[in-house]
Amino acid sequence: MRLDGKVAIITGGASGIGRATVHKFVREGAKVLVADIDRARAEEVVAEVEEAGFPGSAAATAVDVSVFAQVEQMVAEAVRVFGAVHVIFNNAGIAGGVPLLEHDPEADYERIVRVDQNGVYYGIVAAGRQMAKQGSGGVIISTSSVYGEQAAELSFTYSAAKAAVISFTRSAAYELAEHGIRAVAITPGRVATPIINQFSDELRATFAAEQLRGRLTNPDEIADVVAFLASDESRVINGTVVSVDDGYSV
Numbered sequence: 265m266r267l268d269g270k271v272a273i274i275t276g277g278a279s280g281i282g283r284a285t286v287h288k289f290v291r292e293g294a295k296v297l298v299a300d301i302d303r304a305r306a307e308e309v310v311a312e313v314e315e316a317g318f319p320g321s322a323a324a325t326a327v328d329v330s331v332f333a334q335v336e337q338m339v340a341e342a343v344r345v346f347g348a349v350h351v352i353f354n355n356a357g358i359a360g361g362v363p364l365l366e367h368d369p370e371a372d373y374e375r376i377v378r379v380d381q382n383g384v385y386y387g388i389v390a391a392g393r394q395m396a397k398q399g400s401g402g403v404i405i406s407t408s409s410v411y412g413e414q415a416a417e418l419s420f421t422y423s424a425a426k427a428a429v430i431s432f433t434r435s436a437a438y439e440l441a442e443h444g445i446r447a448v449a450i451t452p453g454r455v456a457t458p459i460i461n462q463f464s465d466e467l468r469a470t471f472a473a474e475q476l477r478g479r480l481t482n483p484d485e486i487a488d489v490v491a492f493l494a495s496d497e498s499r500v501i502n503g504t505v506v507s508v509d510d511g512y513s514v
């Protein structure tokens with residue numbers, strides 16, 4: 265098992281890509297702190313893990329990643345429950361969707377930056393400090409988006425925040441290499457999670473057609489890549505972006 269003996273924090277672990285990654289990580293032998301603003305759903309994911317035959321492999325904690333003190337508490341909770349932090353998957357995120365000229369700066373800019381940008385920064389700093397203190401390296405994986413590398417309709421703020429995630433990843437890899445800590449960003453395209461599933465069948469079909477094989481990505485398919493990135497098998501992948509968009513951006 266590729267993640268045997270590893271302790272991981274997965275933010276946004278209650279749903280979608282995060283939830284799928286929790287399941288993948290425990291199957292690979294990791295202990296996982298499922299961290300989400302929705303505590304009830306995080307606890308449901310822990311119950312799923314127990315039912316799947318991995319009792320004690322996951323625990324839930326409530327966190328709002330846009331509040332640094334809560335992110336620090338999240339890291340402390342992982343140490344309290346599982347004894348260390350070897351991997352953090354900064355994955356919690358929210359989408360926008362309002363034309364630029366109709367923006368309410370608080371609702372359509374500040375709110376998204378706080379979660380999608382600041383939340384990742386806080387995760388890097390808080391988990392990075394813990395990993396450096398432990399002295400045995402670590403991996404920081406953060407969820408950007410194809411929108412982090414290109415403009416898109418109704419995505420002014422989201423694109424900027426997701427671009428920042430890529431920049432943070434490069435700089436974190438640069439600064440934290442001396443501690444043996446790697447940083448990698450992933451750029452999903454169209455993944456069948458509640459963020460996408462809220463839209464009409466027609467719009468979902470349009471999204472599917474944007475990927476080369478004409479279908480939405482399953483969250484499990486992203487989780488497979490994240491598990492590889494969290495494992496030592498990917499030890500030479502550092503400070504870069506791993507595209508997981510099934511050809512969206514060719």
Ligand code: NAI
Pocket residue numbers: 275276277278279280281282299300301302327328329330355356357358359379383407408409410451452453454455456457458459460
């Ligand atoms: P999702 O909506 O299924 O999951 C997001 C999770 O984040 C939810 O459980 C939610 O409660 C949690 N969350 C939201 N705000 C939070 C906060 N302030 N603190 C802690 N947790 C919070 O969405 P999905 O699709 O799984 O998204 C995961 C990541 O993937 C996000 O960063 C999203 O931007 C990114 N992404 C998703 C794509 C897609 O097509 N679904 C495409 C590209 C990127």
